[in-house]
């Protein structure tokens with residue numbers, strides 16, 4: 739495998755502006771194949787915008803990116819290789835859970851026998867079999883979320899982009915979700931995981947990137963990020979996150995220091 743093949747995602751100067759707002763600013767990052775990349779950042783940091791660019795749903799204002807080796811400017815080449823769970827799972831209320839997944843499998847050209855086997859096994863894994871023939875309009879938020887995740891990985895994409903995958907899930911379902919993500923990564927699927935639930939990232943991520951005001955302000959494995967640069971002491975990922983994303987003044991120093 740050449741070094742380039744080893745990368746699931748590579749971005750170079752990726753930027754998105756909405757009028758006066760720069761949602762994502764000059765983002766340059768690499769994500770290795772088969773890893774779980776925890777993408778963190780405060781509300782409004784630009785995480786969703788980044789994922790929308792990487793999944794070809796929004797065009798960058800500047801910069802380039804490749805996902806699974808394909809330029810995001812070439813939507814038709816990229817989409818077979820990716821799956822996306824956005825904040826609101828894209829499902830049809832009038833379909834049953836099973837019909838929704840069969841429909842998604844059809845869009846992805848998964849052979850019928852394979853599709854059926856994967857759908858049944860994932861429905862069972864997520865404890866949805868008993869409700870699989872109910873219409874999605876009667877599903878809870880967590881049940882919709884489960885269907886959304888299953889359809890994001892059903893075609894076994896190279897890279898799955900998951901925005902808050904444990905949102906709305908009860909503790910048992912959240913555990914299943916974390917186990918599923920770990921299994922998929924073991925099978926060499928790359929998981930680009932955005933969540934505010936830091937213990938999930940701490941448990942699963944091989945690498946973490948922290949976005950703040952559209953800029954990548956820290957990157958490293960969880961242990962590195964948790965180790966204070968100055969003292970070498972360990973801290974929680976939450977403490978690290980809060981410190982990294984503290985508002986910065988003109989000099990790039992934490993605001994209270996910058997004001998001195």
Ligand SMILES: Nc1ncnc2c1ncn2[C@@H]1O[C@H](COP(=O)(O)OP(=O)(O)OP(=O)(O)O)[C@@H](O)[C@H]1O
Nearest residue numbers: 756759760761779780781782783784785786787788
């Ligand atoms: N379609 C849009 N039009 C104008 N501004 C937008 C649009 N989408 C996002 N923004 C702005 O871009 C910035 C980044 O938003 P984004 O949704 O990417 O953040 P986020 O990190 O996903 O936040 P959250 O954690 O709250 O989901 C915000 O200032 C937001 O208001």
